[in-house]
Structure formats: structure tokens, C-alpha cells
Amino acid sequence: PEIGTETYTVRIPPLPGESQTNDNEMIVAVDVLDARNRVLFLEDLPRFESKHMSRALFDNKDITPLAFFQMPSRKLSGAKEWVAYGDRQGLTFDLTLDQLRLNKIIILGNFDADALTSAHCRTILEFVEQGGSLILLGGQKLWGDNGIARTDLAKLLPFKRAGAPAVEGRFNVSWTAEGRAHPALANNPDMPAALPPVLSVFTGATLSGGAFALAEAVTDSGNHPILVSRVYGQGKVLAVLTDSLWRWAMQPGEERPYHKFWRQIIQWMSPSESAMDKYHLELFTDAGTIAVGDPAILQGRLVVPPEETRRSWRVNCTITTPSDRRISLNMTGRDIGAGQGAALPGYMAEFTPNEAGNYRAVATVEIDGKKIESSACLFTVRMTSQETVLRPVNERVLKALARSSGGRH
Numbered sequence: 001p002e003i004g005t006e007t008y009t010v011r012i013p014p015l016p017g018e019s020q021t022n023d024n025e026m027i028v029a030v031d032v033l034d035a036r037n038r039v040l041f042l043e044d045l046p047r048f049e050s051k052h053m054s055r056a057l058f059d060n061k062d063i064t065p066l067a068f069f070q071m072p073s074r075k076l077s078g079a080k081e082w083v084a085y086g087d088r089q090g091l092t093f094d095l096t097l098d099q100l101r102l103n104k105i106i107i108l109g110n111f112d113a114d115a116l117t118s119a120h121c122r123t124i125l126e127f128v129e130q131g132g133s134l135i136l137l138g139g140q141k142l143w144g145d146n147g148i149a150r151t152d153l154a155k156l157l158p159f160k161r162a163g164a165p166a167v168e169g170r171f172n173v174s175w176t177a178e179g180r181a182h183p184a185l186a187n188n189p190d191m192p193a194a195l196p197p198v199l200s201v202f203t204g205a206t207l208s209g210g211a212f213a214l215a216e217a218v219t220d221s222g223n224h225p226i227l228v229s230r231v232y233g234q235g236k237v238l239a240v241l242t243d244s245l246w247r248w249a250m251q252p253g254e255e256r257p258y259h260k261f262w263r264q265i266i267q268w269m270s271p272s273e274s275a276m277d278k279y280h281l282e283l284f285t286d287a288g289t290i291a292v293g294d295p296a297i298l299q300g301r302l303v304v305p306p307e308e309t310r311r312s313w314r315v316n317c318t319i320t321t322p323s324d325r326r327i328s329l330n331m332t333g334r335d336i337g338a339g340q341g342a343a344l345p346g347y348m349a350e351f352t353p354n355e356a357g358n359y360r361a362v363a364t365v366e367i368d369g370k371k372i373e374s375s376a377c378l379f380t381v382r383m384t385s386q387e388t389v390l391r392p393v394n395e396r397v398l399k400a401l402a403r404s405s406g407g408r409h
Contacts, residue, residue: 005375006030007360022356022383029376037270038102041067042082042095043109049137050109052246054085056262063105063266070115100124104132105269110139110243113150121152128156129233131280133269139243140165143202156237158211158230166200166243171217173198173226177392179214182229183284183375184268191260196251199244201226217242222409234280234303236269279304283317283363283374286392292356292383298329299336300347300363300374315347315365322357322381331363353381 012024041057043050046069057065067085074081082095095116100106100123116124128134134156142148145163173195175185185191201217203224213225226241248258279302286297300315315331329349336346353359359381363374395409402409 007376007378009358020383025358026380027358027360027378029378037063037104039063039065039105039107039266040100040103041065041085041107041109042111043067043069043137044111044115044141045069045071046085047110047139047243048246049139049243050085052249052258053107053109053137053262056249056259057266058085059259060263060266062263063270069109095120101127103127105135105266106132107135107137108142108148109137110141111148112141112144112146113148114146116151116153118152125152125156128235128237131234133236134232134238135265135269136237136239138202138240143241156230156232157208158228158237158239159205159207159225159241161202161205164202164204166202167219167221168200169219170197170199171201171219173215173217175215176213176225178212179227180392181284181286182212182214182268183282183377184264185214191264192257196248196257198226198242198247200242202241205241231301231303238265238269279367279372281315281363281365281372281374283361283377285361285377285379287379289380289382290353292353292381294352296351296353296359296379296381298331298349298351298361298363298377299334300331300349301336302347302365302372310345313365313367315363317349317361317363319351320360321353322355322359327351356381356383 007027007029009025009027014021014024018024039057041050041054050067050069054065054067057063057067068082069085070080071083072081073079100120106124106127124134136142136148136157143161143163144165147163148154149157149160149163175193175195179185195215198217201219201224203219203221205225205228207213207225207228208230211228211230214227214229215225216223217226224241226245228239228241230237246258248261249256251257282301282303284299286299290296298317298319300317302313302315304310312333317329317331319327319329321327329351331347331349334346334348336348347363357380359379361377361379363377365372399409401407
């Protein structure tokens with residue numbers, strides 16, 4: 001009935017004689033979004049990536065998408081015009097600054113630096129700084145020598161790289177540790193653990209401060225990020241460093257990783273009206289499932305207006321246990337690792353559960369008399385031997401083993 005986070009619990013009754021019942025229950029959070037959540041997708045000439053992206057957008061009933069591609073003008077020689085995809089084919093429009101500001105998410109396709117004017121770029125920068133979200137659905141034009149890095153939008157890119165062409169082949173893709181724990185993807189049973197391969201990678205990206213690689217492609221020259229996110233101002237940016245993510249839509253079976261991935265990302269990147277106003281608090285864990293006796297690391301990130309000086313805010317975290325006990329923790333100021341040695345100012349608390357089941361955590365902070373609350377962070381605790389608990393890959397150890405044994409990481 002209203003915008004916010006709904007929490008649902010699914011329970012399976014124990015079978016006769018079943019002794020281990022701690023895995024008979026699962027909890028999920030459903031974010032209820034603005035029914036008129038506006039998403040604008042702009043593309044140059046149509047391609048496989050834009051075709052499948054527009055389908056995913058129009059299949060998503062939580063948003064109101066408009067998708068346009070550029071084609072030679074039918075009225076002015078040498079000019080271009082915007083033509084609509086989907087059920088509004090034939091609709092044309094002029095890309096004005098006011099139209100850009102009307103949206104909550106802007107998706108830019110494969111453009112070169114000349115496609116957007118300086119005024120358009122400044123408007124998009126302001127849009128993201130004030131809480132909007134930007135997805136860069138890259139291609140050779142966008143990531144090339146005459147691409148987005150030559151515009152004012154270079155300020156919000158989550159990485160730096162030379163404009164080299166994509167490396168082509170068939171490359172396996174895997175989630176990173178940051179990707180598995182990311183608020184958009186963590187503890188989501190719909191997202192497959194194994195991802196389909198891609199056919200191209202724009203390699204050589206060095207992540208900027210505060211950027212996270214969500215997924216990597218495995219090539220002969222090492223692992224290269226293909227999905228990179230960062231917070232810029234109050235908004236969020238996601239860059240796609242392949243032009244063959246559409247291959248995920250061709251995956252046989254019912255998993256539909258392409259549509260599920262974009263639905264989760266669009267949901268995470270869709271700010272509420274209040275989130276676009278000023279402050280935003282996120283809470284996440286280092287793992288969605290842990291064992292009894294293992295510590296749960298809760299990390300918080302407070303997004304503030306770019307012009308505001310950070311203060312010593314007191315961030316509190318309230319954990320609700322499976323037996324409905326409430327545990328209050330003070331989160332201490334701590335830098336949060338963002339990959340490539342970078343770090344973001346954040347908050348952290350450690351909690352060691354002593355009972356199995358589903359836990360719910362919410363972070364709060366009071367700023368100028370107003371209470372800011374995060375969405376619920378959910379994690380599950382199992383009665384599992386600590387020797388068999390899955391832990392994040394320790395790449396430093398693996399690289400050291402490869403060096404000492406003459407092998408390859």
C-alpha cells in the first residue's frame with residue numbers, strides 16, 4: 001500500500017523425525033517503489049545490447065521507461081533525431097535539460113563525445129550529484145579515445161583507462177567478493193551463483209577511489225572488471241565494461257540472469273523522493289550466510305551532499321534476532337575498502353550470533369533533528385561447522401601460492 005520495505009518470511013513445517021530445522025525458514029525484503037519511477041534510456045544506433053536492455057526495461061512493471069535511439073533526421077540533412085523504442089515507436093523528442101531532470105535513472109548507450117552538449121553533460125552531473133542514478137551501457141564509442149572520458153562526465157567515472165578497443169573472445173564471468181555482498185545482489189536467491197560468459201571486455205580499467213567491481217571477466221591477462229559501481233555525490237553510477245552483456249539473455253533455461261540482474265540493479269539504483277533530497281544511509285554485511293559463532297561484519301555508508309562537511313554523527317545499528325530479541329550496537333567510524341586499495345568513509349559494527357535463524361539489521365542516524373534510517377539488511381545464520389563455512393577468497397594468499405610454486409593466478 002505504500003513506498004518502503006516489506007519483509008516476508010517463508011517457513012516450511014518440519015517433516016516427521018526431522019532433527020535439523022534451522023534451515024526451514026528464509027526471510028526476504030521487498031522494496032516497494034514509486035509507481036511512476038521514470039527511467040530514460042538513450043542509445044546511438046540500435047545494437048544487440050540496446051535491444052535486450054529495452055526489453056528488460058519494458059518487462060519491468062516497477063518503472064516507467066522511455067527508450068530512444070538516434071537516427072539520421074528525416075527533415076534536416078546531416079542532423080540526427082531521437083526515435084522511440086517499444087510500444088511508443090514513432091515518437092520523437094528533443095533532448096532538453098528539463099526532460100533529463102524528470103527522471104530517476106538515466107541510461108547512456110554507445111555514444112561518442114560529440115553526442116551530448118556541454119550543457120547536457122553538466123545537467124547529468126548535477127542530476128547525479130543530487131541523487132539521480134546513471135548507468136553507462138558501454139561500447140567502443142563510449143569507452144574509446146573520443147568517448148565519455150573527453151566530456152565533463154569523466155568526473156563521475158568509476159575508473160580510468162586508455163581508450164583501447166575491447167578484447168574479444170569467450171570469457172568466463174564471476175562475482176567479486178564486493179559483488180556478492182553488494183546491497184543490490186546480496187542474499188538474493190534469484191541471482192545465479194555462476195554467470196554466463198561474455199564475448200568482449202574493455203580491459204585496462206583502474207578503479208577510482210570509492211569504486212567497487214561487482215563482476216570480473218577472466219582473460220589470459222588476468223581478471224578485469226566488467227561491472228563497476230560507485231557513489232557520486234548523492235547519486236549512484238554503474239559502468240558496464242563489455243558490449244556483450246546481452247549474451248546473458250540468451251542463456252537457456254529458466255534462470256534468466258540478464259533480466260534478474262537488471263531488475264535488481266534498477267531497484268537498487270531507484271532513489272525514493274526523500275533519498276533524492278539530501279541524505280541516504282546504506283547498511284550491508286560481508287556475507288549473506290554465516291555460521292553460529294562466526295562474526296557478522298555490518299558496514300554502513302552515509303551519503304551526504306557534496307558541499308557538506310562530514311561531522312561526527314552517531315550511527316546506531318539495531319539487530320532483531322530469530323527469537324525477536326533486539327540488540328543495539330554503536331557503529332564506529334571506519335574506512336570501508338572499495339577495491340584497488342581505495343577506501344570510503346563509513347561505519348562498522350561486529351556482531352557474533354549465538355542462535356541459528358534469520359536476522360534483520362537496520363542502521364539509523366540523527367542529523368539536524370531528523371532521523372535517517374537504512375533499508376533492512378538481512379542475513380542468515382546456520383548451525384554449520386565452522387570448518388565448512390564458505391569464506392571470501394583471499395586473493396593475496398592465492399597469488400603468493402602461485403608465485404612460490406611457479407603457477408598462475
